[in-house]
Amino acid sequence: MVVLTNPTLEQIPLVRSPKHGAYFGGIPAIDLSAPGAAEAVVKACEDFGFFKVVDHGVPMELMRRLEAEAVKFFAMPQADKEKSGPANPFGYGSKRIGPNGDIGWVEYLLFAVTSDPLSHTSMAFLEEPSASSLRSALSDYLRALKKLAVQVLELMAEGLKIEARDAFSKLVMDEQSDGIFRLNHYPKFPLLERLNCSLTGFGEHTDPQIISILRSNNSTGLQIALKDGSWVSVPSDQASFYINVGDSLQVLTNGRFRSVKHRVLANGIKSRVSMIYFLGAAAAEKIAPLAEVMGEGEQSKYKEFTWGEYKKAAYTTRLSDNRLGQFEK
Numbered sequence: 001m002v003v004l005t006n007p008t009l010e011q012i013p014l015v016r017s018p019k020h021g022a023y024f025g026g027i028p029a030i031d032l033s034a035p036g037a038a039e040a041v042v043k044a045c046e047d048f049g050f051f052k053v054v055d056h057g058v059p060m061e062l063m064r065r066l067e068a069e070a071v072k073f074f075a076m077p078q079a080d081k082e083k084s085g086p087a088n089p090f091g092y093g094s095k096r097i098g099p100n101g102d103i104g105w106v107e108y109l110l111f112a113v114t115s116d117p118l119s120h121t122s123m124a125f126l127e128e129p130s131a132s133s134l135r136s137a138l139s140d141y142l143r144a145l146k147k148l149a150v151q152v153l154e155l156m157a158e159g160l161k162i163e164a165r166d167a168f169s170k171l172v173m174d175e176q177s178d179g180i181f182r183l184n185h186y187p188k189f190p191l192l193e194r195l196n197c198s199l200t201g202f203g204e205h206t207d208p209q210i211i212s213i214l215r216s217n218n219s220t221g222l223q224i225a226l227k228d229g230s231w232v233s234v235p236s237d238q239a240s241f242y243i244n245v246g247d248s249l250q251v252l253t254n255g256r257f258r259s260v261k262h263r264v265l266a267n268g269i270k271s272r273v274s275m276i277y278f279l280g281a282a283a284a285e286k287i288a289p290l291a292e293v294m295g296e297g298e299q300s301k302y303k304e305f306t307w308g309e310y311k312k313a314a315y316t317t318r319l320s321d322n323r324l325g326q327f328e329k
């Protein structure tokens, strides 16, 4: 890997290798209402920690409306966008990701999401009349995605033969559940075409929460790491959602589900706009393997911790750090 020292790009790592890698055809595409969906979800979480949800019933109009609002926001003059920043942790951010020195070719808006999607007022600008269309698009989108999250989490429980269908979903339905919503914009960087490489948009990491639900415009860039450590490119599909297993779900399943390592590469051809809903438990919730997923005599692979403790520790780490490492037994 080389690093560009152009002052505009500061120190953002360039990824040389094949431009976007080969597009991976093996990502499971699951229709949640099809027979065998629960088993397919479990297999996808074990094999990849990642899958695509098709025919999900979320109106395309909701997705397009929010995307259009994001595009409108990111097209504003830099000084106006910065009125909503810096992201500490919520608000507008550009190039700097998190508090510990990570950088990428990305600008973003981060919102806190409480159990009532309407009260996601973590930023003063959302209260302004000029933001009313973004606020309303966000509320409608989050409400629909919360339902989708519950459906996915219930299928996971069913597929794992856990009697309580809400074993996972109740964690995100809790009044105090801790969600985050993120709008990312990776501007295209035409010089990359000539250099024959990509630029790190969002460096490799796992998501700390239970699951994340990702939707992007028809632009590529997302890559996931397979079990053997190789990176593969995820084909873009603006009509579908991608589900990431997060660190918390890996622990809840005692490592049976895999928290997927992923990253985003920016390119010279098309800007990428993604929207990601990260669903976390309540701060006081214990994150420990469910008794029902443990085989006879199986021990937990992790020390006991609450979501609040994990999150606090996560914010002291760099993106690519192995956050679960310090909680492993």
Ligand SMILES: C=C1C[C@]23C[C@@]1(O)CC[C@H]2[C@@]12CC[C@H](O)[C@@](C)(C(=O)O1)[C@H]2[C@@H]3C(=O)O
Pocket: 089, 097, 098, 099, 100, 102, 180, 182, 205, 206, 207, 208, 209, 278, 314, 315, 316, 317, 318, 319
């Ligand atoms: C470098 C960081 C950014 C992050 C907080 C952290 O210290 C480590 C985890 C990062 C991450 C990855 C998934 C989500 O994008 C995110 C919002 C989250 O919950 O954990 C980010 C954090 C962030 O950008 O603030």
Ligand SMILES: O=C(O)CCC(=O)C(=O)O
Pocket: 182, 184, 202, 207, 214, 216, 222, 262, 263, 264, 274, 275, 276
């Ligand atoms: O923007 C994307 O497509 C993914 C970004 C991501 O992984 C994140 O924000 O945690």
Ligand SMILES: [Fe+2]
Pocket: 205, 206, 207, 262
């Ligand atoms: Fe992520």
